[in-house]
Each structure stands twice: as C-alpha cells, then as structure tokens.
Amino acid sequence: MEQNMLRKKRSLKYTYIDCAIIIGLFVLLAVLENIMMPTHIFFTVVKKGAIYALLAVSMNLLNGFTGLFSLGQAGFMLIGAYTYAIFTIPLEMRESVYMYYDGGIINFTLPVVVAVILAGIMAAAFAFLIGWPVLRLKSDYLAIATLGFAEIIRAIFQWDKLGVITNGANLLRRYPKFTSALVPCAVAALCIAIILLLINSSYGRAFKAIRDDEIAAEAMGINLFRHKQMSFMTSSFFAGIGGALLAMFQTTVQANAFKSAMTYEILLIVVIGGIGSVSGSVLASFLYIAASEWWLRFLDSPMVLDNGFQVPLLRVGFRKVVFSVVIMIIVLFYSRGLMGDKELRTENVVNGFRKSKKKLREWISDRRKKNREVAE
Amino acid sequence: MSDTILRMDNVTMQFGGVVAVNDLSLQVNRGEIVALIGPNGAGKTTAFNCITGVYEPTNGMISFNGQPMLRNHPAGKMKKFYAGAHADKFTKAYVPQDEEALAAIAAAREAGDELTAANLQAAYDDAAEQRKEQALLLDPHAFSDKVIAPTPDKITKLGIARTFQNIRLFKSQTVFDNVLIAKHMRAKQNIFTATFRLSYKEEKRMREETEALLEEQNLIHLRNELATSLPYGLQRRLEIARALATDPQLLLLDEPAAGMNPQETLELTEFIGQIRKKYNLSIFMIEHHMDLVMEISDRIYVLDFGRLIASGTPDVVQNDQRVIDAYLGVSDDVED
Structure with missing residues (x-):
C-alpha cells in the first residue's frame, strides 16, 4: 500500500514535468514567431501539424481506444468547417461570397469561439444520427458504412438547392482566420487534454474494455451501444472543431476537398503514431506534415547540378512516390507504429532509461565475469 | 416461491433447424450451489447464454427474484419452423391446462x-x-404477447454475473483495471462529470472497493501486472473476482475448473464454497469435473441433446440410469 502511494506521488511529479515541458514548447513557439520570418514554412508545418494532431487524436479515440474502425472523419471535419465558415462570414462580405445565391439566407454572424464550439456540436449531432444505424455494424462493415456516410455528407453540402446556406459547390471565404501559430496549437492542446482526461476516466476504461472484448464488456454491465455512441459523438465533436481550425488554416472551404483521401491521411498518421497512443498520434502528425510539406518538397522540383548533370527521377509527383515507399516500410516493419500503445511521458522515459542502464550494467558485469573465466 | 432466485420455464433455443435447448425448466434457490452437467454439445453453455441475454431464447420465460426477466415466443419466420414444445404458452393464445x-x-x-x-x-x-x-x-404477463429481451448489461445490472468457458479478460489491461471496469456500471456519474473529474469521490470509492476486493481475493500483489501475464489458474480467479465486483446475487460459472489439475480443482472447490458464504451468493455452474460437482453441489440438473434428463441431489443423479446412459452410451444389446 505505502509503496503504491509513493509511486502515485512520483507519478504526479512527472505529470507536472510533462505540463512544464508543453508550456515550455509554447513559449519557444512564441519566441520563434518574433524572431523568424512569419512566412517561413516552419509555421505552416506547426499550424497544420497541430490541427492534424487534434484530428488524429480524435480518430484514435474511436479507432484505437474504442476499437471502432470508422472512416467518417472527413465527413465530420466537413460539417465542422462549413458550420464555422457559414456562421462567421461578416455580414458585409456575404453579398460577394454568396454571389450566385443573393447573399444567402443567413443574416447574422456568431463570435468566433461560439462558432468553433457550434462546429463541434453540429458534427456530434450528425454523429448521433448516423450512429443509430451504423454502430450496430462491426469492423469492416462499420468502416464501409461510415465511409459511405462521409461521401453522402459531402454530396449533400454541394447540392445546389442548399446553396443559400452552403454556397453550393462554390468556395466559402472571407471568414475570420488566425495569424499566429499559437492559436491552433492552444486549441488543439486544450482539446487533446480533454480527450486524455476522458480516456483516463471511468468511461475511457469502459471504451478500452469494449475494444478488448465486447462480450466480456457487456457481461460487466457496460451498455455497448450507449458507450459506442458516446465515443463516436465525442470523436466527431473534436473532428468538427478540427475541421473548423482547418477552415481557418486554409482560408477557404470547399466541400470537394473533404474526400476520403483526407480520412486516409489521418488514419495513416494514427497508424504511424501507434493505434492507442495519444502522444504517438501527435508526434506522427507533426512528422507527417513536416515530411510532406517541407522535408520532401525538394523531390518535386527538377534539380540540375553545377556540371550540368540533371538528377534523374526528380520531378513533380516524385515526392508522393518516395512518401508511399516510406509509409510501406513503416507499415511492414513497424506495424505497431512509433509508440505502439505506450505514451511518451517523462515518467516512462526516465523509467525506460533506468531499466536500460540496469541492463547495461548487468551486461557489463556479465562480460567481465566471462572474461575472467576465460582468463582463468 | 420467495427463495427462488432464478427460474427457467420451458426455455427453448432453436438455431435454424437445430434445437440446442429444448423445453428446459429449472430453478435455483437462494444460497444454493446448483450444477448443470451433461455431455459435450448438450446445450449447457447455450442455456447460460440465454440466461445472460447473449442469446434471445426462442420460447420460454426466465425469472429472476420472482420477476420475469426474459420472455419470448416464436415469432415471424420461426413460427413456421419452431420444433420445440409449448409454442403458444407465452402468447395471447395460451389456455392453461391441468x-x-x-x-x-x-x-x-x-x-x-x-x-x-x-x-x-x-x-x-x-x-x-x-x-x-x-x-x-x-407469470404476470401471461395471456399476452409481451416480449422481454434485455441486453446482457441490463441483466448484469439486475445482479447476475458470469464467467466464461474460455477466459475473457481484458487483455491489454492490468489486474486492477480489469476489476475496476466492473464498478463502472453502478457508479453515479456521467461522461462530463467523469471527464472533468467532478465525480472524483465516486472514482475514489470505486478504486477503494476494487482494492478491498483484490485484497480479499489475494490478488493485490498482482495489481499492476497485465491480466494475460498471469498463470492460467490465477486468470480464472481474476475472472471470478471481476464478476464479484459487479455485486451479484447470482453467479454463473461456466466450467470454472476447465484445464485445472486435481490440486487446483481441490482449491477451487474450497474457494467456491468460501465466496458463496462471504458474499451471500447463489451459484449456478457448468462443470465437467465430477468430483468437484458431486462435492459442492446442492442439486444437479443433467442435460442431454438439449433436454433435461434428470435432476436432484448428487446421490440421486449419480445413480440415475439415464444419466449413466447419456455419459457412457447405451450398448446395442440393451437397446434390442
């Protein structure tokens, strides 16, 4: 018992250290914003990375922690993005945005914060409706059904008859955006913190129980449908908020962009990070975005060396070829992802370090013993 | 009547053309240890799955504490194919007969x-x-077409806990978390209060109760181990502990001694007796180890091909010719 209390205390200490590190990163970002060019690609990566981190964690909540293989993420992001855009376009801009629909029928604007939360709520409400039929399905069937619903949502938002609200297949633009990279980072961090709290609560344990064994979970008194619905709605809520952030990042919204490819991108991040690891998803999302937007960009532009030698293969589109190969290697050889189902925490790092130190010491003493034996 | 905790009336479970459980009626009294035995494929686990709501029985009624808990009659396509008895006993058309x-x-x-x-x-x-x-x-719902078919979680909430034939622990979680999950059902909280730690008192209570239960079951020293890293016998014990954590009145054990050696079986026999006394339980179990069954059961029901062929105290059942025939087979000479 006492040992347990001690462990709890130490664990709490490490949690404070984790929080301090995250705050430190935010301060670092604020400093960098003041000393670097604001148009530097680094900030694009940070902004998009933070948004994708939130989307990946919300997908992980459903796929990794509740064991529901859903592919509807893009649909819920679309709902979030549109909700945000529709309700925040300033009144005087509406005439120009909705030029084919006489300025649309919505003639009020909401504050940005309210619109972002509403984006989440709308996505969760859709998840509630879709959940009734869809959550009775399992594994692959669930994936196909959610994928189908996401496509239906996309088609409906492009429907001409709804143009007075959604602007049909045209762009939505001129709504408020963020300039500082701190905004998406702070919102994403807050949302991820809430998801973490949920995962570590009684309900999170119930979700994990459903993932591990549905029949046993039900026999333990966990109402499967209700808990799946909860997980689905929570995940969609944060996907909606992520969609709103993405709308701000992209500065324009068009339903056509929210194809299933977007869901796969996020699924890929979840898999690379490790299914069932929040920190893995966050890490993977920054790495993924950095690789695709920044580090591998050079592959897309033809390069001619000083002596006139043109480097073969480098041309538009080659980046995607390399990227696919990298992903295949990851999936083949690191199928558990970067983190598996572990979390990146100072506590785990320190413990792991201690363990490996102990192992190293044992190994050295073993070697010495063997050497001595050989010498004798 | 009042001391009957579980009562099955004419329960039939038919899968397509196969009648897995046929017109099974039995009862478990409060505080009793009752065993359900029978050769492989006799329908014992199907009967358990009917009680716990995993399957919806085709026909029949199951009551818990005198209240109808499950009630069904053949309907739709099954009406045509129904091969069991008492097809209209649980419908409007029922005419009681003597x-x-x-x-x-x-x-x-x-x-x-x-x-x-x-x-x-x-x-x-x-x-x-x-x-x-x-x-x-x-049956207060007699002469009506009322169907009562709760999901397994509702049945667990009523006070029936179970273990599984092939152990079903939550693999990726620790011993402590495995038991803690069972407390989720009765906690007074919702997803908001739980997420934002507003119901931390409830959480604390759940953890304390779990700790106490693990202490009682001598599993506390393993609290941080992964459930699957435990040896087989302890996994069984953990599964029973997890079932006890749901505060049951009736415990259903599906082959608790499967895969155990004689020594372990002996310990289990003692353990089952202990938990019955300690937690005021009634126990209904399926078991193949005859020495265990004969030693601790108050009464035994014997199933063969879905039908009840004998019931009574261990002595009566042991000497019942039909039971011996079912287990050992009937030689051709005798049949002639």
Whole structure:
C-alpha cells in the first residue's frame, strides 16, 4: 500500500514535468514567431501539424481506444468547417461570397469561439444520427458504412438547392482566420487534454474494455451501444472543431476537398503514431506534415547540378512516390507504429532509461565475469 | 416461491433447424450451489447464454427474484419452423391446462363411465378461471404477447454475473483495471462529470472497493501486472473476482475448473464454497469435473441433446440410469 502511494506521488511529479515541458514548447513557439520570418514554412508545418494532431487524436479515440474502425472523419471535419465558415462570414462580405445565391439566407454572424464550439456540436449531432444505424455494424462493415456516410455528407453540402446556406459547390471565404501559430496549437492542446482526461476516466476504461472484448464488456454491465455512441459523438465533436481550425488554416472551404483521401491521411498518421497512443498520434502528425510539406518538397522540383548533370527521377509527383515507399516500410516493419500503445511521458522515459542502464550494467558485469573465466 | 432466485420455464433455443435447448425448466434457490452437467454439445453453455441475454431464447420465460426477466415466443419466420414444445404458452393464445385432470377425464371415458366423465369435465370447465388466476400468479404477463429481451448489461445490472468457458479478460489491461471496469456500471456519474473529474469521490470509492476486493481475493500483489501475464489458474480467479465486483446475487460459472489439475480443482472447490458464504451468493455452474460437482453441489440438473434428463441431489443423479446412459452410451444389446 505505502509503496503504491509513493509511486502515485512520483507519478504526479512527472505529470507536472510533462505540463512544464508543453508550456515550455509554447513559449519557444512564441519566441520563434518574433524572431523568424512569419512566412517561413516552419509555421505552416506547426499550424497544420497541430490541427492534424487534434484530428488524429480524435480518430484514435474511436479507432484505437474504442476499437471502432470508422472512416467518417472527413465527413465530420466537413460539417465542422462549413458550420464555422457559414456562421462567421461578416455580414458585409456575404453579398460577394454568396454571389450566385443573393447573399444567402443567413443574416447574422456568431463570435468566433461560439462558432468553433457550434462546429463541434453540429458534427456530434450528425454523429448521433448516423450512429443509430451504423454502430450496430462491426469492423469492416462499420468502416464501409461510415465511409459511405462521409461521401453522402459531402454530396449533400454541394447540392445546389442548399446553396443559400452552403454556397453550393462554390468556395466559402472571407471568414475570420488566425495569424499566429499559437492559436491552433492552444486549441488543439486544450482539446487533446480533454480527450486524455476522458480516456483516463471511468468511461475511457469502459471504451478500452469494449475494444478488448465486447462480450466480456457487456457481461460487466457496460451498455455497448450507449458507450459506442458516446465515443463516436465525442470523436466527431473534436473532428468538427478540427475541421473548423482547418477552415481557418486554409482560408477557404470547399466541400470537394473533404474526400476520403483526407480520412486516409489521418488514419495513416494514427497508424504511424501507434493505434492507442495519444502522444504517438501527435508526434506522427507533426512528422507527417513536416515530411510532406517541407522535408520532401525538394523531390518535386527538377534539380540540375553545377556540371550540368540533371538528377534523374526528380520531378513533380516524385515526392508522393518516395512518401508511399516510406509509409510501406513503416507499415511492414513497424506495424505497431512509433509508440505502439505506450505514451511518451517523462515518467516512462526516465523509467525506460533506468531499466536500460540496469541492463547495461548487468551486461557489463556479465562480460567481465566471462572474461575472467576465460582468463582463468 | 420467495427463495427462488432464478427460474427457467420451458426455455427453448432453436438455431435454424437445430434445437440446442429444448423445453428446459429449472430453478435455483437462494444460497444454493446448483450444477448443470451433461455431455459435450448438450446445450449447457447455450442455456447460460440465454440466461445472460447473449442469446434471445426462442420460447420460454426466465425469472429472476420472482420477476420475469426474459420472455419470448416464436415469432415471424420461426413460427413456421419452431420444433420445440409449448409454442403458444407465452402468447395471447395460451389456455392453461391441468394435465392430471385431463388424464382423469380421459381415463373415465376409456372406462365407458360417461357420467363421471361428464361430471369431471364440468368441474374442469368451472376451474378454468382458477387456472387462469394461477397462471397469472406465476407469470404476470401471461395471456399476452409481451416480449422481454434485455441486453446482457441490463441483466448484469439486475445482479447476475458470469464467467466464461474460455477466459475473457481484458487483455491489454492490468489486474486492477480489469476489476475496476466492473464498478463502472453502478457508479453515479456521467461522461462530463467523469471527464472533468467532478465525480472524483465516486472514482475514489470505486478504486477503494476494487482494492478491498483484490485484497480479499489475494490478488493485490498482482495489481499492476497485465491480466494475460498471469498463470492460467490465477486468470480464472481474476475472472471470478471481476464478476464479484459487479455485486451479484447470482453467479454463473461456466466450467470454472476447465484445464485445472486435481490440486487446483481441490482449491477451487474450497474457494467456491468460501465466496458463496462471504458474499451471500447463489451459484449456478457448468462443470465437467465430477468430483468437484458431486462435492459442492446442492442439486444437479443433467442435460442431454438439449433436454433435461434428470435432476436432484448428487446421490440421486449419480445413480440415475439415464444419466449413466447419456455419459457412457447405451450398448446395442440393451437397446434390442
């Protein structure tokens, strides 16, 4: 018992250290914003990375922690993005945005914060409706059904008859955006913190129980449908908020962009990070975005060396070829992802370090013993 | 009546053309240890799955603490294919009958005594109302098409916990978390209060109760181990502990001694006796180890091909010819 209390205390200490590190990163970002060019690609990566981190964690909540293989993420992001855009376009801009629909029928604007939360709520409400039929399905069937619903949502938002609200297949633009990279980072961090709290609560344990064994979970008194619905709605809520952030990042919204490819991108991040690891998803999302937007960009532009030698293969589109190969290697050889189902925490790092130190010491003493034996 | 904790009436479970459980009626009294035995494929686990709501029985009623918990009758396509007995007992069309009285009337007719037969018939008809009242007493939903089919979690909430034939622990979680999950059901909280730690008192209570339970079950030193890293015998113990954490009145054990050696079986026998006393449980179990069954059961039901072939105390069942035949097979000479 006492040992347990001690462990709890130490664990709490490490949690404070984790929080301090995250705050430190935010301060670092604020400093960098003041000393670097604001148009530097680094900030694009940070902004998009933070948004994708939130989307990946919300997908992980459903796929990794509740064991529901859903592919509807893009649909819920679309709902979030549109909700945000529709309700925040300033009144005087509406005439120009909705030029084919006489300025649309919505003639009020909401504050940005309210619109972002509403984006989440709308996505969760859709998840509630879709959940009734869809959550009775399992594994692959669930994936196909959610994928189908996401496509239906996309088609409906492009429907001409709804143009007075959604602007049909045209762009939505001129709504408020963020300039500082701190905004998406702070919102994403807050949302991820809430998801973490949920995962570590009684309900999170119930979700994990459903993932591990549905029949046993039900026999333990966990109402499967209700808990799946909860997980689905929570995940969609944060996907909606992520969609709103993405709308701000992209500065324009068009339903056509929210194809299933977007869901796969996020699924890929979840898999690379490790299914069932929040920190893995966050890490993977920054790495993924950095690789695709920044580090591998050079592959897309033809390069001619000083002596006139043109480097073969480098041309538009080659980046995607390399990227696919990298992903295949990851999936083949690191199928558990970067983190598996572990979390990146100072506590785990320190413990792991201690363990490996102990192992190293044992190994050295073993070697010495063997050497001595050989010498004798 | 009042001390009957579980009662099955004419339960039939039919899968397509296969009748897995056929017209099974039994009861478990409060505080009893009752065993359900039978050869492989006799329908024992199917019967368990009916009680816990995993399957919806095709026909029949199961009551818990005198309240109907499950009730169904063949409907739709199954109406046509139904191969079991009492097809209309749990529908509107039910007419309660008294087999004994009917037999007496038939006997009188047979003997040519028309007068007695007529008298008996008249008395029988007069008693129709009484029979109806009696049927209503046993089943408040009698003479209606009411279907009661709760999901397994609701049945667990009523106070029936179970273990599984092939251990079903939550693999990726620790011993402590495995037991803690069972406390989720009765906690007074919702997803908001739990997420934002507003119901931290409830959480604390759950953790304390889990700790106490693990202490009682001598599993506390393993609290941070992964459930699957435990040896087989301890995994069984953990599964029982997890079932106890749901605060059950009735515990269903599906082959608790499967895969155990004689020494472990002996320990288990003692353990089952202990938990019954400690937690005021009634226990209903499926088991193949006859020494365990004969030692601790108060009563035994024997199933064969879905039908109940014998029931009674261990001594009675042991010497029942039908039971011996079912287990050992009947030689051709005897059949001739």
